[in-house]
Amino acid sequence: xxxxxxxxxxxxxxxxxxxxxxxxxxxxxxxxxxxxxxxxxxxxxxxxxxxxxxxxxxxxxxxxxxxxxxxxxxxxxxxxxxxxxxxxxxxxxxxxxxxxxxxxxxxxxxxxxxxxxxxxxxxxxxxxxxxxxxxxxxxxxxxxxxxxxxxxxxxxxxxxxxxxxxxxxxxxxxxxxxxxxxxxxxxxxxxxxxxxxxxxxxxxxx
Amino acid sequence: xxxxxxxxxxxxxxxxxxxxxxxxxxxxxxxxxxxxxxxxxxxxxxxxxxxxxxxxxxxxxxxxxxxxxxxxxxxxxxxxxxxxxxxxxxxxxxxxxxxxxxxxxxxxxxxxxxxxxxxxxxxxxxxxxxxxxxxxxxxxxxxxxxxxxxxxxxxxxxxxxxxxxxxxxxxxxxxxxxxxxxxxxxxxxxxxxxxxxxxxxxxxxx
DNA sequence: ACACCAACCGATCGAACGGTCAGTGATCGT
DNA sequence: ACGATCACTGACCGTTCGATCGGTTGGTGT
Numbered sequence: 099x100x101x102x103x104x105x106x107x108x109x110x111x112x113x114x115x116x117x118x119x120x121x122x123x124x125x126x127x128x129x130x131x132x133x134x135x136x137x138x139x140x141x142x143x144x145x146x147x148x149x150x151x152x153x154x155x156x157x158x159x160x161x162x163x164x165x166x167x168x169x170x171x172x173x174x175x176x177x178x179x180x181x182x183x184x185x186x187x188x189x190x191x192x193x194x195x196x197x198x199x200x201x202x203x204x205x206x207x208x209x210x211x212x213x214x215x216x217x218x219x220x221x222x223x224x225x226x227x228x229x230x231x232x233x234x235x236x237x238x239x240x241x242x243x244x245x246x247x248x249x250x251x252x253x254x255x256x257x258x259x260x261x262x263x264x265x266x267x268x269x270x271x272x273x274x275x276x277x278x279x280x281x282x283x284x285x286x287x288x289x290x291x292x293x294x295x296x297x298x299x300x301x302x303x304x
Numbered sequence: 305x306x307x308x309x310x311x312x313x314x315x316x317x318x319x320x321x322x323x324x325x326x327x328x329x330x331x332x333x334x335x336x337x338x339x340x341x342x343x344x345x346x347x348x349x350x351x352x353x354x355x356x357x358x359x360x361x362x363x364x365x366x367x368x369x370x371x372x373x374x375x376x377x378x379x380x381x382x383x384x385x386x387x388x389x390x391x392x393x394x395x396x397x398x399x400x401x402x403x404x405x406x407x408x409x410x411x412x413x414x415x416x417x418x419x420x421x422x423x424x425x426x427x428x429x430x431x432x433x434x435x436x437x438x439x440x441x442x443x444x445x446x447x448x449x450x451x452x453x454x455x456x457x458x459x460x461x462x463x464x465x466x467x468x469x470x471x472x473x474x475x476x477x478x479x480x481x482x483x484x485x486x487x488x489x490x491x492x493x494x495x496x497x498x499x500x501x502x503x504x505x506x507x508x509x510x
Numbered sequence: 511a512c513a514c515c516a517a518c519c520g521a522t523c524g525a526a527c528g529g530t531c532a533g534t535g536a537t538c539g540t
Numbered sequence: 541a542c543g544a545t546c547a548c549t550g551a552c553c554g555t556t557c558g559a560t561c562g563g564t565t566g567g568t569g570t
């Protein structure tokens with residue numbers, strides 16, 4: 099095991115291949131041989147750079163966490179109107195996830211029925227920050243002179259937005275097959291529709 | 305391979321154990337030995353009842369599809385008011401998924417980044433019926449004298465509801481860890497909150 | 511009584527698994 | 541010029557994988 103940072107080009111290829119395969123096939127269905135072949139390196143070389151299959155997997159996870167945080171950080175922009183902020187936040191959220199589909203799939207799969215410890219780690223690393231981002235703008239919109247109802251739990255709205263994002267990324271192909279869905283490949287339109295509904299609901303205003 | 309229907313008690317235990325393990329660990333991470341041990345039968349007996357690991361997996365899938373359809377069918381109840389219908393449908397949806405968590409997880413995992421063929425099959429077998437159920441009641445509420453806005457795409461609302469359901473089932477533990485979430489173990493409350501938001505949105509009525 | 515067949519098991523198969531190791535070639539500081 | 545270090549490999553290890561095998565048991569029809 100050489101130093102952690104300053105990866106070789108080969109090590110980088112290994113990580114990239116591992117990330118892709120783990121995200122698409124699942125940890126148990128991917129063998130070191132598969133990764134070696136996809137990365138164009140020898141099997142032994144993988145163990146030269148990473149202590150074990152588990153460690154390699156965890157490294158791809160860490161990377162995806164960092165990438166998600168960095169991208170979200172980069173997108174951050176302030177806007178005085180809570181509605182605009184909500185829309186822009188959700189757009190960013192979807193864009194970030196779309197820009198790193200493999201990483202997002204990896205994190206979603208990790209959260210898929212994870213145990214309490216892993217779920218806690220995941221929340222601390224990624225989901226939590228996202229969730230807080232949403233709940234904060236929601237709470238701001240609910241403040242004394244804010245434009246939003248105060249009898250709505252911000253946590254539910256934030257959950258809905260993360261659920262909408264997660265489903266869009268992880269069930270894209272299902273979405274494509276559903277009748278009447280024309281937004282499966284247009285994150286921005288999907289995001290706008292979702293926010294429109296969240297803001298005003300589907301009921302006619304009296 | 306004996307007849308398809310009329311399973312032995314042992315075969316039934318095998319299916320049950322396989323369903324549970326596949327749902328929680330994923331296909332690739334579960335071995336025939338694991339299933340045999342969990343079901344309390346010999347490894348060879350599994351191959352006596354099922355042609356292969358793949359075939360066993362597909363059988364658990366088929367079962368979960370049937371169960372989901374049957375349960376949803378059973379819940380069906382009509383109500384004149386579209387809003388009540390939407391609420392009751394979404395409640396049923398969540399209840400059904402909660403009543404057969406393993407089966408739901410299996411189907412969600414199958415839809416997770418499935419290829420076009422598998423996604424199509426899945427839509428035809430389960431997601432499609434659910435989706436149509438939602439879009440129909442939504443379209444009904446949008447009809448000439450319905451109480452709902454006509455500038456909202458029913459497909460987006462239906463997608464949101466399925467996403468909300470899917471996330472609630474598959475990321476329960478993450479949900480438990482998120483700050484301010486007190487509905488992680490109360491599907492009914494979660495369902496009601498979600499429907500409330502979908503109906504009226506979060507914006508104050510002018 | 512006997513033939514038959516499904517249910518079931520222990521032992522075993524070749525293949526694939528994660529992981530190890532001795533060694534090679536290139537790049538260093540000295 | 542030379543030892544040290546690092547990236548990297550082919551051959552190999554023991555284990556476990558999915559799957560098969562021959563064989564035993566118990567019930568059923570005749």
